[in-house]
Amino acid sequence: DSGVTQTPKHLITATGQRVTLRCSPRSGDLSVYWYQQSLDQGLQFLIQYYNGEERAKGNILERFSAQQFPDLHSELNLSSLELGDSALYFCASSARTSGYNEQFFGPGTRLTVL
Amino acid sequence: KNQVEQSPQSLIILEGKNCTLQCNYTVSPFSNLRWYKQDTGRGPVSLTIMTFSENTKSNGRYTATLDADTKQSSLHITASQLSDSASYICVVSVGGGADGLTFGKGTHLIIQP
Numbered sequence: 001d002s003g004v005t006q007t008p009k010h011l012i013t014a015t016g017q018r019v020t021l022r023c024s025p026r027s028g029d030l031s032v033y034w035y036q037q038s039l040d041q042g043l044q045f046l047i048q049y050y051n052g053e054e055r056a057k058g059n060i061l062e063r064f065s066a067q068q069f070p071d072l073h074s075e076l077n078l079s080s081l082e083l084g085d086s087a088l089y090f091c092a093s094s095a096r097t098s099g100y101n102e103q104f105f106g107p108g109t110r111l112t113v114l
Numbered sequence: 115k116n117q118v119e120q121s122p123q124s125l126i127i128l129e130g131k132n133c134t135l136q137c138n139y140t141v142s143p144f145s146n147l148r149w150y151k152q153d154t155g156r157g158p159v160s161l162t163i164m165t166f167s168e169n170t171k172s173n174g175r176y177t178a179t180l181d182a183d184t185k186q187s188s189l190h191i192t193a194s195q196l197s198d199s200a201s202y203i204c205v206v207s208v209g210g211g212a213d214g215l216t217f218g219k220g221t222h223l224i225i226q227p
Contacts, residue, residue, distance in 0.1 A: 002157065002159070004157070041219065042220060043203065043217045090158075103160070104160075105159070107156055108157050
């Protein structure tokens with residue numbers, strides 16, 4: 001158990017819909033990262049927040065957005081969902097934001113868009 | 115373009131045997147290299163992190179090596195166990211924030227009894 005929690009574990013929805021994925025980082029970690037992992041694809045970095053502020057942005061679509069709240073939990077919002085958005089979405093956390101810090105991954109949310 | 119290539123794509127070995135997974139990268143400038151183990155349907159778990167100055171790092175039966183000159187890394191698994199069946203992901207960092215991480219697609223390892 002990494003100490004990072006994600007809800008829900010599974011999510012099934014239809015095209016065009018909007019969903020929210022939630023992540024709680026390890027106690028004391030200030031950085032939260034979101035990743036997408038499609039079938040047979042590597043992890044794709046989406047976005048990072050550090051202590052409530054957006055710190056880095058990767059290949060995140062405009063239909064996707066995220067935020068980190070004062071209690072440090074984070075939410076990833078996916079809208080106008082398409083079939084291709086079906087994937088595992090992982091959240092990770094680290095103590096600080098430097099590239100050397102180890103990231104601890106949550107169990108993931110499996111999103112299925114029908 | 116920063117890239118991380120892993121080989122083989124998949125590997126099947128018998129329980130108790132050793133194996134070596136390869137990672138070649140073109141990431142520059144280099145900050146550190148990590149190996150993760152990812153069980154099916156679960157989040158990756160860090161095995162090792164190595165900086166430019168480290169050329170070997172062990173974590174139990176896992177030993178990672180790094181040759182920064184040739185931009186190659188390997189992960190050696192000794193006396194494999196059924197629980198080693200997983201995907202092994204190589205990640206290279208250029209430092210700074212998370213947008214500096216480049217992920218390999220992983221090697222899918224299956225240990226057969």
